[in-house]
Amino acid sequence: MNDADTTLADLKDLVRDFRDRRDWEQFHTPKNLSMSIAIEAAELMEEFQWLTPEESQRLREDEEKLAGLGEELADVLIYALSLANSLDIDIATVVSDKLAKNAEKYKEDEYRGRF
Amino acid sequence: MNDADTTLADLKDLVRDFRDRRDWEQFHTPKNLSMSIAIEAAELMEEFQWLTPEESQRLREDEEKLAGLGEELADVLIYALSLANSLDIDIATVVSDKLAKNAEKYKEDEYRGRF
Amino acid sequence: MNDADTTLADLKDLVRDFRDRRDWEQFHTPKNLSMSIAIEAAELMEEFQWLTPEESQRLREDEEKLAGLGEELADVLIYALSLANSLDIDIATVVSDKLAKNAEKYKEDEYRGRF
């Protein structure tokens, strides 16, 4: 699998299948999933905790560190995909809608190089 | 756009384009993006804060609430996609790899209905 | 030490002393400390992640679990005290001021048993 060939629906199906094979939907209330996303986001952030901004840029070249980061990011995304499954949210729709809304708020001319 | 027809790469491109049109890459260090993901995850969680588990299930039927939730989830995902862009992480790969690893750890037979 | 006899200043001094004996102020920028508080808060939350509301109440009687929770709460507080040290914030002042502000916003008569 890779990002060029994988749709959001493919990834949501993978996550749903994992959950259903274990009959875990009963534990995965939307409230609990929102906590899971926040917990995993904090673990991801922990990887950057004591780095300078520059050191955090250079992680791109550190394959071992990058593998760990990829796993933490995956955890965030797995729970986010699961919440989208649970609430029947179409991710492509909400993401593109939010970007359109942000594009109105942060006009290119006004916000170029500043925020 | 919808999840059936949109690839991860499509969505990553949208997010990258938004950033580059504003020349914001300079602010979006991986460290700052990890903070953004955590901040948005907390805002998403705030929507569920005082709900009982049952009330959180019923959000599915509350269209107005659902629209707000969709926006908060979009914010988490936008920053997660941006971090993946920034660190050249292939999302489909890390998510499917992590699910495979979890499937080893949480065998279906052993973990069905429990965790 | 116990809460009846320990002032906020006593606890702030303990935390400052720990940091200074290791010459760690250089790493403990306010920005990094705010990340630490959020990371430790997520670890604390993780202890409650899959509990029902009722199970979370009953933790009070589970001494072993309670010891773990106490440590996680301590981590949150250590970094919060450290941020107060770093920014010269008087905790008793900001907490009592915020409670007074909240008392205006949430009048007792209006908000009794609801929110």
Next chain:
Amino acid sequence: MNDADTTLADLKDLVRDFRDRRDWEQFHTPKNLSMSIAIEAAELMEEFQWLTPEESQRLREDEEKLAGLGEELADVLIYALSLANSLDIDIATVVSDKLAKNAEKYKEDEYRGRF
């Protein structure tokens, strides 16, 4: 009130009194309080989100910004005090115990200026 004259017990009493006057204990399960701490921690972190490390240091001199930060830190502490009330945790004990444990782990000689 100020940190030199205020005990942890004084502050815990203030927070408990605020809750009980509104009969809010029913909503403040330990699980919900742990979410509140994490949510407020993220709001505090948001104040530092886009600052360089150096800019975050200089907040000390910006009285207006500092007032906002003080309020956000107060929110974290109010919920942390409330969780301690709810679970009968003695804060001075768990904080001093954790510092003692950390002092064993991070020996002064070994960790001076590094971590």
